[in-house]
Amino acid sequence: MKILFEEIEDFKENYTRFLVISSKKINHGFPNKTSVVFATKHIPGALFKSLSVFFLRDINLLKIESRPLRGKPWQYIFYLDFEGILEDKNCQNAIKHLEEITGFIKILGSYPAAR
Numbered sequence: 001m002k003i004l005f006e007e008i009e010d011f012k013e014n015y016t017r018f019l020v021i022s023s024k025k026i027n028h029g030f031p032n033k034t035s036v037v038f039a040t041k042h043i044p045g046a047l048f049k050s051l052s053v054f055f056l057r058d059i060n061l062l063k064i065e066s067r068p069l070r071g072k073p074w075q076y077i078f079y080l081d082f083e084g085i086l087e088d089k090n091c092q093n094a095i096k097h098l099e100e101i102t103g104f105i106k107i108l109g110s111y112p113a114a115r
Contacts, residue, residue, distance in 0.1 A: 032085045033062055035108040038098060039069065039077045046101075047078070053097040054082055057090050062113075077104070085110040 040046035054061055063081040084091040086107065099105050 032110055033081050033083055033113045034086055034091060034110040035079065035081050036095070036098070036105060037077055037079050037108060038102045038105040039075070041101075041103045042075055049101050050078070050098060053094045053101070056097075057094050059084055059091065059094055083113070 038050065040050055051061065051064075060083040061080065062083060063079070065079040066076040067079070069075040069077055082091075082094075086092065086095070087110075095105070095107065
């Protein structure tokens with residue numbers, strides 16, 4: 001890919017990873033994973049409740065990463081990878097449940113997991 005701009009960070013210690021995103025639907029091979037980003041409400045147990053929507057449906061979590069919300073001290077967004085694809089009803093129900101209990105959610109997509 002062609003680099004459009006260099007050194008665009010606002011902090012010297014800022015390291016950015018880039019993903020190539022396509023509108024083409026891919027053929028899912030197994031195992032599959034889905035990535036979402038969400039922000040919890042700032043209340044006790046909010047992260048526990050958010051993660052429990054996957055536990056209740058026996059969905060395996062693969063990765064969780066937190067990042068501070070800029071301008072909102074002590075509040076975080078969470079990047080989460082889990083096994084499954086969005087076409088699966090069980091995963092759809094988990095996402096729907098997560099939408100009900102979080103302050104923000106964005107589905108980044110489903111794709112084949114690395115082998």
